[in-house]
Amino acid sequence: MLKASARFETENASRYLQQLCKHFAHKVPVDYDATRARAELPPGPARMAADATGLDIEVTAAEAESLTRAKFIIEDHLKRFAHREAPADLVWS
Numbered sequence: 001m002l003k004a005s006a007r008f009e010t011e012n013a014s015r016y017l018q019q020l021c022k023h024f025a026h027k028v029p030v031d032y033d034a035t036r037a038r039a040e041l042p043p044g045p046a047r048m049a050a051d052a053t054g055l056d057i058e059v060t061a062a063e064a065e066s067l068t069r070a071k072f073i074i075e076d077h078l079k080r081f082a083h084r085e086a087p088a089d090l091v092w093s
Contacts, residue, residue: 001062002063002064002066002067003059003060004059004067005057005058005092006056006071006092008057008082008090010054010082010085011052011053012082012085013051013052013054014034014035017034017049017050018034019081020037020039021037023077023081024041028040028041032048041059041073041074042069043059043061043065043070044059044060044066044067045059046073057078057090059071059074075089
């Protein structure tokens with residue numbers, strides 16, 4: 001299983017976590033509250049955790065192509081929802 005993680009520094013982490021989850025819940029199973037989330041994305045599950053200074057994101061997948069797709073899905077949606085903050089590309093490790 002491959003894994004990648006990133007952090008988005010923001011004071012609005014809980015808001016973005018919930019916004020992402022509400023959006024994803026229209027198509028995939030999601031379990032979340034104000035500080036923790038899991039979304040069953042098609043390429044692989046995403047876990048998120050919000051705190052006062054940022055949003056931690058972790059995606060896993062069985063193969064590299066799926067991991068790349070899961071990272072893109074999260075990053076693309078986060079950039080749209082956080083557009084007022086003009087987020088830079090996430091740095092995945």
